[in-house]
Amino acid sequence: xxxxxxxxxxxxxxxxxxxxxxxxxxxxxxxxxxxxxxxxxxxxxxxxxxxxxxxxxxxxxxxxxxxxxxxxxxxxxxxxxxxxxxxxxxxxxxxxxxxxxxxxxxxxxxxxxxxxxxxxxxxxxxxxxxxxxxxxxxxxxxxxxxxxxxxxxxxxxxxxxxxxxxxxxxxxxxxxxxxxxxxxxxxxxxxxxxxxxxxxxxxxxxxxxxxxxxxxxxxxx
Amino acid sequence: xxxxxxxxxxxxxxxxxxxxxxxxxxxxxxxxxxxxxxxxxxxxxxxxxxxxxxxxxxxxxxxxxxxxxxxxxxxxxxxxxxxxxxxxxxxxxxxxxxxxxxxxxxxxxxxxxxxxxxxxxxxxxxxxxxxxxxxxxxxxxxxxxxxxxxxxxxxxxxxxxxxxxxxxxxxxxxxxxxxxxxxxxxxxxxxxxxxxxxxxxxxxxxxxxxxxxxxxxxxxx
DNA sequence: TAATTTTTTTAGCTTAGCTTAAATATTTTA
DNA sequence: TAAAATATTTAAGCTAAGCTAAAAAAATTA
Numbered sequence: 088x089x090x091x092x093x094x095x096x097x098x099x100x101x102x103x104x105x106x107x108x109x110x111x112x113x114x115x116x117x118x119x120x121x122x123x124x125x126x127x128x129x130x131x132x133x134x135x136x137x138x139x140x141x142x143x144x145x146x147x148x149x150x151x152x153x154x155x156x157x158x159x160x161x162x163x164x165x166x167x168x169x170x171x172x173x174x175x176x177x178x179x180x181x182x183x184x185x186x187x188x189x190x191x192x193x194x195x196x197x198x199x200x201x202x203x204x205x206x207x208x209x210x211x212x213x214x215x216x217x218x219x220x221x222x223x224x225x226x227x228x229x230x231x232x233x234x235x236x237x238x239x240x241x242x243x244x245x246x247x248x249x250x251x252x253x254x255x256x257x258x259x260x261x262x263x264x265x266x267x268x269x270x271x272x273x274x275x276x277x278x279x280x281x282x283x284x285x286x287x288x289x290x291x292x293x294x295x296x297x298x299x300x301x302x303x304x305x306x307x308x
Numbered sequence: 309x310x311x312x313x314x315x316x317x318x319x320x321x322x323x324x325x326x327x328x329x330x331x332x333x334x335x336x337x338x339x340x341x342x343x344x345x346x347x348x349x350x351x352x353x354x355x356x357x358x359x360x361x362x363x364x365x366x367x368x369x370x371x372x373x374x375x376x377x378x379x380x381x382x383x384x385x386x387x388x389x390x391x392x393x394x395x396x397x398x399x400x401x402x403x404x405x406x407x408x409x410x411x412x413x414x415x416x417x418x419x420x421x422x423x424x425x426x427x428x429x430x431x432x433x434x435x436x437x438x439x440x441x442x443x444x445x446x447x448x449x450x451x452x453x454x455x456x457x458x459x460x461x462x463x464x465x466x467x468x469x470x471x472x473x474x475x476x477x478x479x480x481x482x483x484x485x486x487x488x489x490x491x492x493x494x495x496x497x498x499x500x501x502x503x504x505x506x507x508x509x510x511x512x513x514x515x516x517x518x519x520x521x522x523x524x525x526x527x528x529x
Numbered sequence: 530t531a532a533t534t535t536t537t538t539t540a541g542c543t544t545a546g547c548t549t550a551a552a553t554a555t556t557t558t559a
Numbered sequence: 560t561a562a563a564a565t566a567t568t569t570a571a572g573c574t575a576a577g578c579t580a581a582a583a584a585a586a587t588t589a
Contacts, residue, residue: 094576115537128577130538135575147537147584178424191416197409203399315546336567349547351568356545368554368567 089139089155093194096163097122098132099141100193102152103160111151118150158225162201165221167193168214169204171251175215176208182215183257217248217267217304235271235303236281244271244305256302263293271305310360314415317384318343319353320362321414323373324381332372339371379446383422386442388414389435390425392472396436397429403436404478438469438488438525456492456524457502465492465526477523484514492526 091099101121105113115133119126137144141156152160170192174185202223205211212228214220219227232247246269249260260266265287274292275284281297312320322342326334336354340347358365362377373381391413395406423444426432433449435441440448453468467490470481481487486508495513496505502518 092575116535124576125578126537127539127579132576174421178421178428180420180424184420188416188418188421191418192413195409195412197412199401199405200395200399200409203401207399313545337565345546346548347567348549348569353546 090196091141091159094132095136095141096159096194098136099152099156099160100163100167102142102150103157103164106151112149113151114149161221161225161227163193165205165225166195166201168218168220169201169208169211171214171216172208172211172220173204181257181261182251183254183261185215186251186254186257213248215267216251217246218251230304230306232304232306234301235283235305236297236300238271238273238283238300238305238307240273240276242273243308244273245269245308246271246303247306248304250302253302256299259299263295264291265293270308311417312362312380315353316357316362317380317415319357320373320377320381321384321388323363323371324378324385327372333370334372335370382442382446382448384414386426386446387416387422389439389441390422390429390432392435392437393429393432393441394425402478402482403472404475404482406436407472407475407478434469436488437472438467439472451525451527453525453527455522456504456526457518457521459492459494459504459521459526459528461494461497463494464529465494466490466529467492467524468527469525471523474523477520480520484516485512486514491529 098118101118102113105117105121115126115129118133119129122129133142133144133150136142136156137150140153141159142150142152144150167189170189171185174180174188175182180188205220205223210222211220213230217230219229221227230247235244235246238244246265246267249267250256270288272286272289273283274286276282277284281300282294283297283300284292284294286292319339322339323334326338326342336347336350339354340350343350354363354365354371357363357377358371361374362380363371363373365371388410391410392406395401395409396403401409426441426444431443432441434451438451440450442448451468456465456467459465467486467488470488471477491509493507493510494504495507497503498505502521503515504518504521505513505515507513
């Protein structure tokens with residue numbers, strides 16, 4: 088069993104997340120931007136991880152994870168999302184605070200701990216942001232969602248997933264009292280700037296910008 | 309608020325624990341032995357920590373923690389013991405496994421997390437090994453115990469505290485089914501090698517070596 | 530398609546935290 | 560109390576993981 092540093096694990100995690108959107112191929116610069124490191128540092132690390140057979144690296148072209156690399160990336164994500172669930176559900180943290188702490192906790196090395204936490208939490212399938220939690224085998228439940236920005240007028244939806252990248256955005260959701268599983272009815276969409284007017288849980292009327300809508304995912308009902 | 313690396317925190321923690329026994333003065337070699345590093349590395353780090361005003365370092369003489377250093381050391385110990393409590397009580401880990409995981413968890417940086425965990429666990433005063441958990445202010449409940457090796461014949465005791473330094477010892481305790489808060493009556497003590505014969509909870513008869521007795525602490529009843 | 534721009538890599542440096550070997554203090558012991 | 564043993568520090572060097580600046584490759588555009 089190979090043990091990686093927190094840094095190496097983060098590389099694999101972000102490569103996985105960036106690759107998820109597309110074919111699995113990730114460019115040096117995109118990673119550098121995500122990690123907030125110089126492209127040169129990223130190149131260095133990619134070579135190192137390629138030597139360890141965790142990814143395949145082709146100069147000037149990009150990287151993609153090997154089977155082993157993918158497995159580790161999912162495990163890190165699994166730990167991250169299990170910890171987020173614990174922080175939110177059990178410790179009553181607000182969701183704008185859990186991400187940063189989970190970024191640390193995801194690197195704790197103990198499979199037994201991970202699995203006991205999973206059991207302790209009742210084998211949750213989604214974390215507090217609505218993101219799927221990989222199970223012990225790495226299986227992921229894929230929720231059938233669309234972006235709120237693409238939601239149709241007059242239709243009804245349930246808020247399933249929010250983007251957890253930005254604490255500012257999550258703080259904003261706290262402020263407007265919008266929560267996961269809330270019922271959303273699209274009342275109006277302004278043509279000019281795509282601002283949306285919505286009815287939440289059949290009683291609260293709110294207006295959100297297109298920027299905000301782009302960070303939310305809903306399931307139609 | 310200064311943030312230290314896990315390595316720096318470990319130095320402070322061990323200096324605190326080694327110093328506790330005596331006047332607070334800790335020698336380079338003792339630390340080197342505890343940390344399993346070369347004495348030269350330790351000297352380097354001590355200088356660095358002295359520069360940061362976390363300890364006072366006198367060449368060839370030794371180190372002792374400053375007020376700030378002491379505060380941080382206690383905080384690390386607090387986190388370590390809170391996590392051990394969580395692992396044992398909530399996740400049902402056996403006590404020989406919790407130390408190594410807590411060694412990692414103790415470096416998670418979030419005062420809010422520490423305090424929420426404390427509350428979640430019901431503000432425990434002692435961890436699963438019987439060691440005191442410093443409270444938010446750094447106060448420590450000192451249990452009134454004596455070493456089992458010094459316990460008197462025919463007298464009755466309660467097992468209050470065990471040494472958690474060695475997983476092998478803790479595994480041994482698991483095997484002989486000895487637990488914290490068990491009632492112990494000393495039946496006999498062999499003169500030759502100080503092996504002790506004891507009655508546990510008025511029913512189970514066991515024999516333990518002096519080496520084992522030295523790692524246990526009891527309160528007389 | 531040639532020139533320009535962007536992306537990526539290479540080269541050389543920095544810091545943290547370790548190492549061993551050699552030098553210097555301190556302590557022990559004969 | 561002088562020699563020997565032990566403890567500690569200094570010196571030099573290593574690796575991981577970052578950096579900047581310069582070079583090279585790839586992509587874009589005129």
